[in-house]
Amino acid sequence: MFPYFGTLRSKIPPFHPDHMRIARGAMRISVFVLAGRCAGALKEMAVAYRYGTGPIVDAYQLTMTLVGWLPVVIATVFSIVLVPVFVELRAQPLADQTRFLGELEGWAIVVGAMLTLLLYACWPFALHIGATNLSAETRAICRQMILTMGPIGALILVSSAYAARLQSRERHINTLLEGLPAGFVLGLVLSAGGEVSALPLIGGTVGGYIVQTLILRMLSVQVDPIRYRLRLTLKAPQWQRVYRAVRVLALGQVVMCCTPILDQFFVVAYGDGAVATVGYTNRVLSLLLSMGALAIGQAILPILSDIIGVGDLSRARHTALKWTLLMFLLGTGVALVSWLLAPQAVALLFQRGAFTARDTAAVAELFRWGQMQVPFYFSGLVLLTLFASAGRYREMAIIALMSFVVKVVANVVMTHWLAIPGIFAATALMHATTLIYYLVYVQGWPTGTATTAAGQP
Structure with a gap:
């Protein structure tokens, strides 16, 4: 019997080392993501218990969206661009490494501060345009929150630079640290007295982002023990690659990262409670999506960058297509199970205190609609990572714009037919379109040749 199994095992082709590296990285990241998202889930349970779907949650959701969307756009662009740059930077002279790291951190701090000032200047106008259907109480809470939560955008931007350094070294602890703001909010909400106030949400969020940024900086210095000082120049040669990439990628990513803002403007038309309901739904969806998508995306980017760095584009393409199929199948299974368990999962997370059974039914319905996007999102992220590793930023920008x-x-049409669920149906259609475009583009790639940083073979 045992010789039979030995013979059977010998007939199974061994996994390529690239797949094993990706799988090991994805497993490590999944553990970190699970821990961080558990903190997020506990935070949502506490927030639902204390605040329900009341005006404080509406204001908090709207504030976080408007505070974070532009820094998240920039952080997303630079995380895509910087990981391959950091991989190549290790082979450069020490002087180039020192200069680039000092300039990157210096400009991240300055740009973050400028974004905070811009937010303070534009906030009244954005609130007037985007929150006209919300109550006066909700708008007043928004004004209170923005005064102290404005600097969060700067912290997001600076911490993304540190996280990219860690990711380029296949160190993924940053995914665990993303749960720190949720952990701080959880602690303050649970320790608050009987008075229902927005202060625990404000203090926990700001404090969590500050601690997260400080720890990420400490860890990035440990991984790359290079001494440097902050500079406000752009003399490092790596900026040429960054500029070429950002120039063609930024527009598409800015547009794609505007989708949360777009959805918020559609949601507020349905009045008080709608923003909170969609916010709870999106947070449960993010727990699900990040477990697979964040894990595989962060695990595969440095490895594909290594493969393409040695000029083997064909191997990188072949590896990515295999993982695309695997993630589509995995996403389909996850979506089916999540659809079946949606009412029980939402009730387990939220249904207590101010969060009623009626709220559970509303969130569960939207959560089921959100499952349509899961297979396309999981698999599309693999191909996005392949294009980023190969420097195909022009194609990425075109795909983002078309999607x-x-x-x-789809938002206009679907909300007319389906009301709020139409927003989630439109998101699924967007991700399906993105996946199809990537598959069409990748079929036209030349095989066996490398690409330059500008995206040309």
């Missing part, structure tokens, strides 16, 4: 147009049109 956003689909999202806008």
Whole structure:
């Protein structure tokens, strides 16, 4: 019997080392993501218990969206660009490494501060335009929150630079640290007295982001023990690659990262409670999506960058397509199970205190609609990572623009037919369109040749 199993095992082809590296990285990240998202889930349970779907949650959701969307856009662009740059930077002279790291951190701090000032200047106008259907109490809470939560955007931007350094070294502890703001909010909400106030949400969020940024900086210095000082120049040669990439990628990513803002403007038309309901739904969806998508995306980017760095584009393409199929199948299974368990999962997370059974039914319905996007999101992220590793930023920008147009049109049409669930149906259609475009583009790639940083073979 045992010789039979030995013979059977010998007939199974061994896994390529690239797949094993990706799998090991994805497993490590999944553990970190699970821990961080558990903190997020506990935070949502505490927030639902204390605040329900009341005006404080509406204001908090709206504030976090408007505070974070532009820094998240920039952080997303630079995380895509910087990981391959950091991989190549290790082979450069020490002087180039020192200069680039000092300039990157210096400009991240300055740009973050400028974004905070811009937010303070534009906030009244954004609130007037985007929150006209919300109550006066909700708008007043928004004004209170923005005064102290404005600097969060700067912290997001600076911490993303540190996280990219860690990711380029296949160190993924940053995914665990993303749960720190949720942990701080959880602690303050649970320790608050009987008075229902927004202060625990404000203090926990700001404090969590500050501690997260400080720890990420400490860890990035440990991984790359290079001494440098902050500079406000752009003399490092790596900026040429960063500029070429950002120039063609930024527009598409800015547009794609506007989808949360777009959805918020559609949601507020349905009045008080709608923003909170969609916010709870999106947070449960993020727990689900990040477990697979964040894990595989962060695990595969440095490895594909290594493969393409040695000029083997064909191997990178072949590896990515295999993982695309695997993630589509995995996403389909996850979506089916989540659809079946949606009412029980939402009730377990939220249904207590101010969060009623009626709220559970509303969130569970939207959560089921959100499952349509899961297979397309999981698999599309693998191909996005392949294009980023190969420097195909022009194609990425075109795909992002076309997908956003689909999202806008679908939002208008689907909300007319389905009301709020139409927003989630439109998101699924956007991700499906993105996946199809990536598959069409990748079929036209030349095989066996490398690409330059600008995205040309």
